[in-house]
Structure formats: structure tokens, C-alpha cells
Amino acid sequence: MLQKYPSVLLENAVNEFAKLPGIGKKTALRLVLHSLRRTPEEVENFGRSIINLRNEINYCKVCHNICDDEVCHICSDFSRDASLVCIVENIKEVMAIENTGQFKGLYHVLGGIISPMDGVGPGDLQIESLVQRVQSENVKEVILALSTTMEGDTTNFYIYRKLSGLDVKISIIARGISVGDEIEYADEITLGRSIINRTNFKDSLKL
Amino acid sequence: MLQKYPSVLLENAVNEFAKLPGIGKKTALRLVLHSLRRTPEEVENFGRSIINLRNEINYCKVCHNICDDEVCHICSDFSRDASLVCIVENIKEVMAIENTGQFKGLYHVLGGIISPMDGVGPGDLQIESLVQRVQSENVKEVILALSTTMEGDTTNFYIYRKLSGLDVKISIIARGISVGDEIEYADEITLGRSIINRTNFKDSLKL
Numbered sequence: 001m002l003q004k005y006p007s008v009l010l011e012n013a014v015n016e017f018a019k020l021p022g023i024g025k026k027t028a029l030r031l032v033l034h035s036l037r038r039t040p041e042e043v044e045n046f047g048r049s050i051i052n053l054r055n056e057i058n059y060c061k062v063c064h065n066i067c068d069d070e071v072c073h074i075c076s077d078f079s080r081d082a083s084l085v086c087i088v089e090n091i092k093e094v095m096a097i098e099n100t101g102q103f104k105g106l107y108h109v110l111g112g113i114i115s116p117m118d119g120v121g122p123g124d125l126q127i128e129s130l131v132q133r134v135q136s137e138n139v140k141e142v143i144l145a146l147s148t149t150m151e152g153d154t155t156n157f158y159i160y161r162k163l164s165g166l167d168v169k170i171s172i173i174a175r176g177i178s179v180g181d182e183i184e185y186a187d188e189i190t191l192g193r194s195i196i197n198r199t200n201f202k203d204s205l206k207l
Numbered sequence: 208m209l210q211k212y213p214s215v216l217l218e219n220a221v222n223e224f225a226k227l228p229g230i231g232k233k234t235a236l237r238l239v240l241h242s243l244r245r246t247p248e249e250v251e252n253f254g255r256s257i258i259n260l261r262n263e264i265n266y267c268k269v270c271h272n273i274c275d276d277e278v279c280h281i282c283s284d285f286s287r288d289a290s291l292v293c294i295v296e297n298i299k300e301v302m303a304i305e306n307t308g309q310f311k312g313l314y315h316v317l318g319g320i321i322s323p324m325d326g327v328g329p330g331d332l333q334i335e336s337l338v339q340r341v342q343s344e345n346v347k348e349v350i351l352a353l354s355t356t357m358e359g360d361t362t363n364f365y366i367y368r369k370l371s372g373l374d375v376k377i378s379i380i381a382r383g384i385s386v387g388d389e390i391e392y393a394d395e396i397t398l399g400r401s402i403i404n405r406t407n408f409k410d411s412l413k414l
Contacts, residue, residue, distance in 0.1 A: 004305055006298060007275045009260045016256040019249075020238050031227050033298065035257055036264065036273070042226075043261035047254035049223040050242055053216045054250035057243065066243070068214045091213060091240065098211055 064109040064126045066091050081105045083140040089113050113155040134168050141169040271316040271333045273298050288312045290347040296320050320362040341375050348376040
């Protein structure tokens with residue numbers, strides 16, 4: 001439906017909001033009209049927050065996670081185990097793993113996964129810096145924690161090949177039935193893997 | 208879930224996005240991270256568009272619709288019938304009615320409806336200016352086109368009382384079965400109204 005906006009300023013703002021992922025013209029209009037009911041200061045704060053983020057954001061020079069300084073708060077936390085590095089796609093995965101409270105090592109943020117369909121090759125990711133990090137620092141184990149998709153598997157294998165000559169243990173997060181899931185509804189591949197990768201029952205009691 | 212953000216700038220931007228209606232912390236984070244993959248110019252344009260809109264927007268001094276100038280493009284269109292005024296809640300309804308291409312009169316945007324629950328009283332709406340407009344200009348008919356809710360009905364009745372002493376015809380948009388709807392599934396009140404407000408079959412053929 002072709003919309004006629006009563007104002008160029010409005011049209012412009014709606015078009016900008018509609019560029020965000022998952023936001024169509026209708027939602028954009030709703031968000032923009034909502035902004036008109038807020039104070040100019042509130043809207044200024046909103047607009048400035050994203051401009052400031054984009055202009056002033058840093059990436060940790062160790063793990064490439066987003067941070068405000070040169071090195072992120074995780075990499076600069078000396079109580080964490082620097083010999084254990086968890087390889088993730090993006091900052092969201094860092095946050096998800098941090099929320100579990102189960103990981104006390106450091107991270108390495110690739111910035112995506114190898115996806116020829118989206119034009120993302122190994123050169124676009126922080127893989128070279130990972131190899132250097134493993135070579136120059138005392139990294140004993142890397143944990144692959146990428147998506148369990150074809151792209152994730154491809155990236156896992158690429159990293160495995162790149163690191164295979166080095167003195168480092170390469171592990172991958174367990175794949176199996178989600179906690180709370182019913183076996184009946186689990187997909188066959190996951191169920192098959194969960195049987196192959198079965199763990200000692202006594203060990204599972206400790207968790 | 209308490210999230211720990213790796214950056215204050217990021218946290219600030221996520222909180223600002225999460226203030227928008229219908230957007231939670233998770234969606235906010237997704238939108239903010241998407242912005243990091245855009246160029247600084249694109250993000251600047253996005254942020255500026257909403258700040259500019261809020262700071263520079265005007266409201267038409269005749270109908271109170273959003274516009275860039277003093278009088279909106281509808282009110283300043285002399286080919287339209289200024290004696291016919293359609294009363295609507297907000298700019299979205301103006302756009303919806305304009306899209307039908309069926310209305311050639313002018314509008315009067317109330318800026319909401321009477322809703323004691325939300326603390327919106329008659330004084331918060333453009334009702335006094337409507338009365339003045341009907342008194343001072345050559346308005347022959349007003350059409351009430353508010354939501355068919357209790358709040359809409361209350362507002363309709365309030366406006367009706369305010370205008371009842373004046374020489375103006377007060378009509379209301381037809382309520383009935385939606386075009387394309389099956390009678391079987393229509394709610395009883397709508398179906399009842401559609402029978403009471405039945406129209407001449409021959410007249411309906413003209414549409």
C-alpha cells in the first residue's frame with residue numbers, strides 16, 4: 001500500500017525506522033508517532049544514544065568483543081582462566097554464555113560465521129587473530145561454541161584445520177536433548193547425537 | 208533475566224530502544240547490534256531523522272494534523288470540500304481514510320480519545336478548537352470517525368453534546384459487516400447494527 005505522509009520529516013523518520021531488521025512501514029509509523037508524544041529531550045537521548053554508540057564503540061583488541069576501552073572487562077579480569085578460550089559468533093553469544101555463569105575462561109568473537117551465501121568468507125572473520133592468539137599466548141584449550149547449522153559446522157571445521165598444527169586442545173559444546181524437552185519430540189539427528197555422545201550418569205548427577 | 212552488557216554505550220542504546228512501545232530488551236539488543244554493522248553515516252541519518260522530526264514538526268493550525276508548514280496539504284487544497292469535516296483520533300486515521308480515496312472533505316485531528324483510564328480528558332483533546340471551527344467557518348457537516356470502542360463512543364457523545372446547539376449536521380461512519388466477511392462469524396452487536404442500519408439495495412449497487 002502506497003502511503004502518503006502529511007510531512008516530509010515524518011516520512012523520512014518512518015523510512016529510517018523501516019530500515020531496521022524486522023520493522024515494516026506500519027510498525028515504523030507507530031514507533032515514530034510514539035516519539036512525537038515524548039519530550040524533545042527524551043527523543044534527543046534516544047537518537048544520540050545510537051549515534052554515540054556507533055561513533056565511539058571499541059572492540060576489545062584481545063577477544064574482539066564490544067567494549068568501551070581497549071580491552072574488555074572479561075579479558076582484563078585476571079581471576080578468569082586465560083588458558084581456556086571459547087570461540088563464539090558474536091557478542092550476543094558472549095552475553096548468553098556469561099548469563100549461564102558456567103564459564104570462567106575468555107572468549108574470542110569471530111564477528112560472524114563462514115557463509116558463502118551471504119558473502120562471508122574466512123577473511124572477514126577474526127580467525128587469523130585467533131591463530132595468532134593461540135600461538136603467542138598460553139591457550140591450552142579452545143571451545144567451539146558456534147551455531148549448530150551447516151555454516152557453523154563449516155566454520156568449526158575451518159578453525160579446526162587452522163589450529164590442528166598447534167599445541168592446543170580443540171573441543172566443541174555438547175549437542176543433545178535440551179533440558180526440559182521430551183524425547184518423543186526431539187529431532188532424529190539430535191537424538192542420535194545424544195546417544196552417541198552419552199555421558200556417565202554419575203557425572204551428570206554433579207550438575 | 209539480568210543482562211550484563213560489555214559496554215556502557217551499548218547498554219545505554221539498548222535501554223533507549225527498549226523504551227519504544229512493543230520492543231523488549233532482546234529485540235532492542237538485536238536492533239542496536241544491527242546498527243553496528245551499518246556505516247556511521249547511516250546511523251547518523253537514522254538518529255538525526257527522529258531528533259529532527261521531534262524538534263521541527265508542526266501541527267496544522269486548522270486541523271491539527273502533522274505537517275511541515277503552518278497549514279497542512281489537505282487543508283490548503285482548495286479543490287476539497289471545506290464544509291465537510293471528518294473527526295478522527297490521530298494522523299494514522301487520516302492516512303487510512305486518505306488511502307480509501309473516498310473522502311474529499313477536510314479533517315479535524317483530536318489527538319486521542321477520551322479515556323479516563325489513561326488520564327485523557329476532553330481538555331487534552333482538540334475539541335474546543337473543533338467547536339470554534341464549526342462556529343467560525345462554513346462547516347455544514349461533521350463526520351465522527353472514531354474507534355468503535357467504549358472510549359470512542361464516549362468521545363462521540365461528548366462532541367455531539369458540544370456541537371448540538373450549532374447549525375451543523377452530525378453524522379457517524381457506518382457500522383456493519385466488513386466487506387469480505389462471512390455473516391456466520393460476525394459478532395452479534397455488529398450484525399444487529401447492520402440490520403438496523405440497513406441501506407437501500409439499489410443505492411449499494413452504485414458503489
